[in-house]
Amino acid sequence: MKDIIVENICKSFPKEHIQALDDINIEVEKGELFGLIGPDGAGKTTLFRILTTLLLADSGSAIVNGSDVVKDYKAIRRKVGYMPGKFSLYQDLSVEENLSFFATIFNTSIKENYDLIKDIYEHIEPFKNRRAGALSGGMKQKLALCCALIHRPEVLFLDEPTTGVDTVSRKEFWDMLKRLKMEGITIIVSTPYMDEANLCERIALMQKGKILSVNTPTHIKSSFPDPLFAIKTEHMIKLLADLRAIPEIKSVHSFGEYHHITLNEPSENELQLLHQTLANDKHEAIDIKKIEPEIEDCFIQLMSN
Amino acid sequence: MKQFMIFVKKEFKHVFRDSKTLLMLFGLPIVQIVLFGFALSNEIKSADVLICDHANNNYSHEIIHKISASKSFEVKRVTTDHSEIEEAFKQGSAKIAIVIPSDIEDQIFHSTHGSLQVISDASDPNTASTLTSYISNIIMDYKQTLNAGNSPPMQVVPEIRMLYNPTLKGATNFVPGVISLVLLLVCVLMTSVSIVKEKESGSMEILLVSPMNPFTVIISKAVPYFFLSLINLTVILIMSVVLLDMPLNGSIFLLYFESSILILCALSLGLLISNSTDSQQAAMLISLMGMLIPTMLLTGFLFPLENMPLPLQYFANILPSKWYFIIVKSIMIKGLGISAIYKETLILIGMTVLLLFISIRKFKIRLS
Numbered sequence: 001m002k003d004i005i006v007e008n009i010c011k012s013f014p015k016e017h018i019q020a021l022d023d024i025n026i027e028v029e030k031g032e033l034f035g036l037i038g039p040d041g042a043g044k045t046t047l048f049r050i051l052t053t054l055l056l057a058d059s060g061s062a063i064v065n066g067s068d069v070v071k072d073y074k075a076i077r078r079k080v081g082y083m084p085g086k087f088s089l090y091q092d093l094s095v096e097e098n099l100s101f102f103a104t105i106f107n108t109s110i111k112e113n114y115d116l117i118k119d120i121y122e123h124i125e126p127f128k129n130r131r132a133g134a135l136s137g138g139m140k141q142k143l144a145l146c147c148a149l150i151h152r153p154e155v156l157f158l159d160e161p162t163t164g165v166d167t168v169s170r171k172e173f174w175d176m177l178k179r180l181k182m183e184g185i186t187i188i189v190s191t192p193y194m195d196e197a198n199l200c201e202r203i204a205l206m207q208k209g210k211i212l213s214v215n216t217p218t219h220i221k222s223s224f225p226d227p228l229f230a231i232k233t234e235h236m237i238k239l240l241a242d243l244r245a246i247p248e249i250k251s252v253h254s255f256g257e258y259h260h261i262t263l264n265e266p267s268e269n270e271l272q273l274l275h276q277t278l279a280n281d282k283h284e285a286i287d288i289k290k291i292e293p294e295i296e297d298c299f300i301q302l303m304s305n
Numbered sequence: 306m307k308q309f310m311i312f313v314k315k316e317f318k319h320v321f322r323d324s325k326t327l328l329m330l331f332g333l334p335i336v337q338i339v340l341f342g343f344a345l346s347n348e349i350k351s352a353d354v355l356i357c358d359h360a361n362n363n364y365s366h367e368i369i370h371k372i373s374a375s376k377s378f379e380v381k382r383v384t385t386d387h388s389e390i391e392e393a394f395k396q397g398s399a400k401i402a403i404v405i406p407s408d409i410e411d412q413i414f415h416s417t418h419g420s421l422q423v424i425s426d427a428s429d430p431n432t433a434s435t436l437t438s439y440i441s442n443i444i445m446d447y448k449q450t451l452n453a454g455n456s457p458p459m460q461v462v463p464e465i466r467m468l469y470n471p472t473l474k475g476a477t478n479f480v481p482g483v484i485s486l487v488l489l490l491v492c493v494l495m496t497s498v499s500i501v502k503e504k505e506s507g508s509m510e511i512l513l514v515s516p517m518n519p520f521t522v523i524i525s526k527a528v529p530y531f532f533l534s535l536i537n538l539t540v541i542l543i544m545s546v547v548l549l550d551m552p553l554n555g556s557i558f559l560l561y562f563e564s565s566i567l568i569l570c571a572l573s574l575g576l577l578i579s580n581s582t583d584s585q586q587a588a589m590l591i592s593l594m595g596m597l598i599p600t601m602l603l604t605g606f607l608f609p610l611e612n613m614p615l616p617l618q619y620f621a622n623i624l625p626s627k628w629y630f631i632i633v634k635s636i637m638i639k640g641l642g643i644s645a646i647y648k649e650t651l652i653l654i655g656m657t658v659l660l661l662f663i664s665i666r667k668f669k670i671r672l673s
Contacts, residue, residue: 054672074516082514088507092322093315104311105515147511152581275552 004028009060014284020046022209035200036190042206044190081153091133106151138169194296223294230258233283312525334487355399359407481633482606485626496575497588519668555642573660
C-alpha cells in the first residue's frame with residue numbers, strides 16, 4: 001500500500017523568482033523509511049510543507065495516508081507528525097512542559113504513548129526540568145522528535161533532523177528511526193548529508209526543485225555508469241589541476257583524501273598511461289585504485305547530466 | 306477543553322518567564338499613571354509671581370499674603386520698581402506680575418471701583434489665562450471679605466460652581482484618558498506580539514499541523530492577557546484613587562464591566578494586527594504608531610475633540626478609546642449608571658465583535 005503519493009507537484013515563489021519544486025513525482029510505501037537527499041535549496045522543505053498541508057502547491061496533487069493534502073487537510077493534521085528543520089518548540093518551557101503541551105494539543109497524554117517514545121525520552125529525561133532553550137543541539141532534536149511522535153502518527157515527516165548535530169547524536173538519531181520504523185510508522189526524512197542516504201530504505205536525490213533519481217541506495221550506486229577510480233599523490237591541489245588537464249579523463253571530483261575520477265575509455269592500459277603522465281608531471285607516491293561509487297558520486301554524476 | 310486549558314497555561318508561563326514582557330505589562334501602566342498624574346498636568350502649581358507693591362500698607366500686605374497662600378502661586382519678589390517687571394518676564398523668572406497702586410486704600414473705601422494691574426506672560430496663552438483667572442478669583446474673594454459688613458449697592462455676582470471637579474484638578478481629566486491609553490496599548494501590543502512570536506520561532510508551523518482549530522488558538526491567546534489587563538486596571542485604579550485623589554463615584558462593577566469590553570476590543574485588534582504581520586518588530590511598530598498617537602491625540606483627554614477640524618472629529622469616532630474615555634468619566638466622576646452610557650457601551654461592543662470576527666477570519670490556516 002502506498003502511504004504517500006506525490007503527482008506532478010510544482011511550486012514557485014514568484015516574489016523570489018524561485019521554482020522551488022518542478023514536477024515532482026514520488027511514491028512512498030507504508031512503513032518505509034524514505035530519504036530526501038539534496039543540498040540546501042533543493043526544495044526538500046517546500047515539499048515537506050506541501051505534504052504537511054502548510055503550503056499549497058501551484059499544480060499537481062498529493063495524497064498522504066489516504067487523504068488529499070488540500071481537501072482533507074484537517075484529517076492529515078491529526079495523523080501526521082512533523083518536525084520542522086528549525087527547532088520550533090517553546091524555548092522558555094521545560095522539556096516536560098513542551099512534551100505534555102504537545103501531547104494535550106493532540107488530544108492524548110504522555111502516558112498513553114509513552115512506550116513509543118520511551119527509548120528516545122530516556123536520553124533527555126535527566127534534563128526534564130531544564131528549559132528547552134538550554135538543551136544541546138542533539139538533545140533538542142530528541143525532544144522535538146518526542147513531541148512529533150507523542151500522538152503516535154501514521155506518517156512522520158522529519159525535515160533535516162540531523163543538521164547541526166554531532167556525529168554521535170546523529171548515529172543515535174538514525175538508530176531511533178530504525179526502531180520507529182519497526183513500529184510501522186512511515187518515515188520521510190530529509191538530509192543534506194549524502195552518507196546518511198545509506199541508512200534509508202529508498203531515497204530520492206533532489207537538486208534545484210527536481211528529482212534526479214528515486215531508488216534504493218544500493219540500486220542507485222550500482223547504476224553508476226562508469227568504473228570509478230580514487231587517486232592520491234603527495235600534491236593533491238596540483239593533482240586536481242593536472243587531472244583536469246588530461247583529455248582522457250571524463251570527470252574529476254575532490255573527495256577529501258582522494259580525488260575520484262572516471263575515464264573516457266577505461267582500461268588497464270589507460271590507467272598505466274595515466275600513472276605515467278602523472279609521474280612525468282613530477283607527482284610522487286601515486287596511488288590509483290578502483291572503488292565502488294558512493295551516493296555522493298552518483299549525485300554529482302546525475303547532477304552534471 | 307483540555308487543549309484550551311493547556312494553551313492558556315502555556316501563555317501564562319510565557320508571560321511570567323519573560324521579564325521584558327512583565328515589565329511592559331506592569332511597569333508601563335505605573336509609569337504612565339505617575340507621568341500623566343503628576344508631571345504632565347495642565348494644573349499650574351507654584352507659578353512665579355512678581356509683585357510691585359507701591360502701596361506697602363496693610364491692604365497690600367493682605368493681598369500679597371492671600372496670593373502666596375495659594376498653592377498655585379509662589380511670590381518670588383516684592384518690589385517697588387516698575388521696571389523690574391519687564392526684566393523678570395524677559396528672563397522668564399516670573400509668569401505673572403501684579404502691580405498694586407499706592408492709593409489702594411483710597412480706592413477700596415472711597416471710590417466705586419478700585420483697580421489693580423495684572424500683567425501676564427502670554428507666550429503660553431493657556432497658562433496665562435489660567436493664572437489671571439486664579440488671581441482675579443483671589444482678589445474677588447478678598448473684596449468680598451472686605452465688604453462683608455456693609456451691603457454694597459446693586460451687584461450681580463456670578464456664583465460659579467465647578468461641578469464634578471470643584472478644585473479643577475488635572476488628574477480628574479487625565480486618569481480616565483490614561484486608563485484607556487494603557488489598557489489599549491498593553492492589550493494590543495501584548496497580543497499582537499504573542500502570535501507573531503509563534504510565527505517567528507516556527508512553533509506556529511507545529512501548531513498548524515495539529516488538530517487545534519484556529520478559534521481555540523486565538524481565544525487561548527487572548528484569555529491570559531484579558532486577566533492580566535484586569536489586574537492592570539485594578540493597579541491603575543488603586544493608584545489613581547490613592548495617589549491622585551481620583552473620585553470613584555459610580556459603580557465599580559459597571560466600571561469593570563465596561564473595561565472588560567474595552568480590553569476585549571483591544572485584544573481583538575491586537576490579534577488582527579498579529580495575523581496581518583510576520584515579524585515582531587512590524588507588529589510592535591503598528592501597535593505603537595497605530596495606537597499610541599491616535600489614542601493620545603484623539604481621545605479627548607489631552608486636547609478637546611470639539612476644537613478639532615471636522616474630519617478629525619469623525620476619525621476619532623472609530624477609536625475605541627474615545628468612547629471608553631466618555632464612559633470612564635461618566636462612571637468615575639459623575640457617578641452615572643448604565644442608562645447614561647448605553648450608547649457608548651453598544652458602540653464598543655459592536656467594535657469588539659467586528660474586530661474579533663475579522664481577526665478569526667484572517668487567521669491563516671497555512672503558511673504565507
